[in-house]
Structures are given as C-alpha cells and as structure tokens.
C-alpha cells in the first residue's frame with residue numbers, strides 16, 4: 001500500500017475522551033501510553049487566554065477555576081450536534097451556546113464563537129506535541145477512537161478536528177473494538193467466543209458484543225467481528241457527579257450548593273475515593289464559610305443506581321439485537337474510569353452472571369488498542385484484523401415523512417446498499433432526497449444527515465425515470481451517497497448539502513481564521529436568519545392584508561404597507577451583499593413590523609372564525 005511507504009513516521013493511537021484523552025504508540029517494544037505514569041491522562045479541557053493563546057489539560061483546569069467562562073470541557077458531547085439539540089444540556093451545565101454553520105452547536109468565549117471541532121483540535125494538538133517530543137519524530141497520522149454509538153455527523157466532525165490539528169486520520173475505530181484489541185482477546189480465545197465490552201467513561205456509555213474468530217480457523221489473522229452495539233452519548237461519570245451535588249442540596253440542614261465546578265470537583269473526588277474506602281469527606285470554603293461535604297459508600301450506591309440501571313438496559317438490548325443469552329458470553333471486559341465504581345462491578349457481574357475481565361487499566365485500554373491498530377495500518381502488525389458494524393440504521397425519507405431503511409443497524413462495515421425508485425409527477429426534472437439516520441419510523445424522530453438534489457433528469461412521464469440511490473459506508477463508518485437516473489444515461493448532477501459536519505472549504509477556512517473572523521461570521525449568520533424570517537413574515541402579513549384590507553382603517557394599512565416595502569428593500573439589499581446591511585437596523589425594523597402587524601393578524605383570525613361559522 002502506498003500509505004505505508006509514504007511516510008516513515010509511526011501512526012499513533014489516540015483515545016479522544018469526553019473527560020480524559022490519551023496518546024499511545026505500538027512499536028518493537030509493544031504498545032504503551034505516552035506521558036509517563038503520572039500525567040498520561042490529559043483532561044479534555046481547553047482554556048482560552050485573553051491574548052488569544054490556548055492552554056490544554058490539567059493546566060487549563062487550574063486556569064479555569066478562577067475564570068470558568070473562558071474554559072471549555074466536554075466538547076465531545078457537543079461535536080457534530082446542533083445548538084438546538086444541545087440547548088437543554090448546555091443550560092443544565094452552564095455552557096453558553098451559539099449557532100455555527102447550519103445550526104451546529106458552538107461555544108461563546110469572550111463574545112466570539114468557538115466550535116467543538118476547534119476545541120478538540122487543541123486537545124489533539126497537545127497530544128501530538130507530547131508524542132513528538134517524547135518520540136523525537138514528527139507525527140502526522142493517527143488512529144482516533146470514537147464511541148461505537150457516534151453517528152455520521154459526529155464522526156465527520158472528529159475528522160475535521162484532526163485535520164485542524166494537522167493530523168491525518170489513518171482510521172476511526174470504535175472504542176470497544178480498540179479495547180478488544182488491547183486485551184489481545186483473539187489469541188487466547190476459542191473459535192466463535194463471544195465477548196462483551198462495557199465502557200462507562202465521563203460522558204458516554206457503550207456496550208458492544210464481539211465475536212472472536214482466531215486465526216486457527218483457516219484465517220490468516222485474528223478477527224474481531226462486532227455483532228451488536230448500543231450506547232448512550234449522554235450518560236457517564238459527570239452525571240453521577242451532578243447527582244451527588246443534587247443529593248447534598250436535597251439535605252434539609254445542609255448548605256445550598258451551586259452546581260459550580262468546585263462542588264462538582266469535590267463530588268468527583270469523593271466518588272473516586274469511595275472505590276477504596278467506605279466513607280469520604282472534604283472541607284471547602286464557600287462564601288467565607290467552611291463546610292464539610294461527606295459521602296458514604298451506600299449513599300453513592302443509591303445515587304449511582306439509576307445510571308447503572310440505564311447501562312444494564314443497553315446491555316440487554318445488545319444481547320436482544322444479537323439474539324444471544326448471557327450464558328453464551330465468554331468474557332465481560334470493563335473499560336472507562338467509571339467502571340471503578342464498586343456498584344458497577346457488582347451489578348455488571350450479576351447481570352452477566354460471571355466474573356469480570358479486569359487485567360488492564362480501564363483508563364488506558366482504548367488508547368493502547370488504538371496504537372495497536374495504528375501499528376497494523378503502518379504494516380508493523382499483520383496478525384490482527386478488525387470488522388466493525390454500523391451503529392445506527394441509514395435510510396431515506398419517503399412520502400409523508402416516513403423513512404425507508406437502506407442499511408440496518410449492526411450491518412458489518414464496509415457496507416453498500418442500493419434503492420431504486422421513480423418520479424411521482426409528469427415532467428419532473430429533479431428529486432430531493434433526505435438522508436436520515438436512526439431507528440424510528442418517521443423522519444421527525446430520526447437525525448437528518450443531509451439533503452441531496454438529483455437534478456438534470458430529462459422530462460418524462462411520472463414513474464418512467466429509473467432512479468437509483470447508492471449508500472456506501474467505508475471502514476471508518478463514514479457515509480457517502482450517490483444518485484443516478486439510469487434510463488436516460490444522462491449523468492445527473494448530485495449536489496450534497498450536508499446538514500452537519502464541516503465542508504472541505506469551511507474546515508480549511510477555519511484553519512486560517514482568527515477569532516475576529518468568528519465575530520464577523522456570527523454577524524452574517526444573524527443577517528441570514530433575519531432574511532429568512534422576514535421573508536416569511538412579509539408573505540404571511542401580505543396574505544392576511546389581502547383578505548381583511550377593507551375591514552382596517554386606511555391610515556393603518558398605509559403604515560403597514562410602508563413597513564413591508566422598507567423590509568423588502570432591506571432583504572433585497574442583504575441578499576445582494578450580506579455586508580451592506582446593519583443587523584441592528586434590520587432587526588429593529590423587523591421588530592417594528594412584528595408589533596405593527598398584530599392588528600392585521602387579529603383581524604384575519606376574527607375574519608376566518610366568522611367565515612367558518614357562517615359557512
């Protein structure tokens with residue numbers, strides 16, 4: 001392969017976690033995590049200094065104690081998601097959100113927009129620098145792990161983050177799959193052995209069922225086939241920390257604690273201490289008053305129980321999907337810092353009816369597995385092969401907002417599927433296709449990955465064109481879609497307008513843009529929004545005015561028409577040149593129209609009620 005000879009530098013493995021990130025390498029000496037014993041775990045936190053420079057990791061956490069608004073943590077929870085999807089979560093965790101391109105969630109730092117991709121890129125950059133200084137060679141390729149449950153948009157956004165950090169992604173690997181590699185489960189296994197990977201970290205949970213096919217079965221390599229996977233991208237140790245603070249707040253005689261970073265940090269420390277003791281406490285000064293926060297093992301168990309129950313429900317779903325019973329499971333592997341909770345160990349062992357597999361450090365397993373995959377890709381290891389599956393079904397919107405699934409959840413990847421259909425109207429020359437991801441039957445419950453326009457179809461009677469859509473998922477779990485009209489042989493144009501993720505152009509633009517440009521983007525975004533809403537308002541108001549004009553006094557109608565004309569002119573000017581209009585002036589004109597149009601709407605409603613009661 002050309003990729004192997006192209007560069008002599010090693011392919012590193014990166015566990016880009018919600019809470020902690022690690023970088024590892026696998027060379028002649030075997031797989032190992034870089035950064036030493038003490039600081040291998042880099043907190044996935046970035047601090048933005050007033051001079052524009054950025055600080056990553058433990059130092060960022062320290063800087064953030066006094067200026068929390070300049071610190072971003074848990075960017076992985078936001079990556080590839082829209083602002084509206086994340087609004088409730090952001091409000092609960094005190095994060096100031098804004099909208100990026102196509103509604104993507106962005107953070108507001110110092111009045112400027114920072115996308116989660118940029119935050120993750122800082123973390124990747126810091127890990128890369130660490131590896132370069134420790135190994136003494138330049139690093140430009142990496143295997144990066146993602147939760148098995150990440151959808152296409154989240155995977156794409158992770159790739160964008162790597163690109164911003166100057167890293168080429170040799171492969172995106174699911175975290176549980178990486179863990180199975182680190183355990184070298186293939187070599188010790190019997191043919192067809194089934195393994196469950198239970199990964200509970202700071203922000204995400206995954207449960208994955210793998211089948212091991214060792215190389216004795218006539219294969220050249222060991223093979224890890226993912227049979228089923230399920231998870232929750234909003235479930236982890238962070239949630240338990242918040243629940244501990246809530247618990248203290250419910251105590252009638254206790255002090256009122258804010259959901260502040262400091263209280264959460266105390267909760268996290270006591271929670272971790274309880275892995276080895278039955279009681280833990282810590283004193284802090286709040287509002288000049290010294291208070292002692294304490295937690296017992298049994299209190300922690302009851303606080304964590306609902307979260308652990310949710311993880312077990314996911315595990316049962318995985319077994320159901322794969323039609324496998326617990327006695328068929330040969331091993332259960334625990335991964336992620338939160339699996340140190342004694343309740344997790346007890347309940348998972350009980351759920352699967354067996355002892356757990358705990359030989360490796362649950363914090364490092366995923367990074368080690370990623371490094372092993374890196375070694376395989378660079379040609380250093382030939383004894384292992386990975387097979388993965390699709391985490392969520394992929395399909396198309398059909399008539400009436402229903403969906404057709406082309407590729408089902410848990411299909412092994414790479415995968416390909418084709419769907420044939422035709423036009424519904426005579427002379428139709430274009431078709432709009434919406435690609436959706438999810439298990440539900442209706443589009444509104446699934447996630448839209450993008451809208452595709454197949455244009456240039458020669459006019460034919462309805463039902464005659466032979467349209468074909470091909471879905472292709474590569475080994476990274478990234479989707480590409482192609483549409484063709486077969487009968488005419490005309491190469492129809494497929495325009496891809498992704499609803500999520502960054503386009504090639506946007507990612508490279510972001511690369512060179514400073515934070516000042518982000519402000520400019522925000523201004524333009526606002527003007528675009530105003531245009532869209534104003535055009536709709538103008539249409540509604542004009543329609544209503546047409547119907548009830550005679551019932552309104554002439555001076556009011558005249559004033560309303562003047563406002564409508566002013567705003568139409570403003571929209572035209574903005575559409576001709578985005579920068580020529582002042583968003584403040586635009587917004588206040590629109591507010592004027594909003595207020596002035598109340599009467600015409602009221603009148604139109606009264607009119608239509610009268611209309612129906614008479615008719």
Ligand code: ADP
Nearest residue numbers: 017018019020201202203237272336337338340
């Ligand atoms: P992620 O994969 O999301 O980055 P990690 O696997 O690094 O997360 O796990 C971090 C989480 O593990 C944090 O919520 C942390 O509080 C929790 N954690 C770490 N050690 C312990 C422990 N001894 N007991 C309970 N939770 C722990």
Ligand code: MG
Nearest residue numbers: 017201336366
């Ligand atoms: Mg993890």
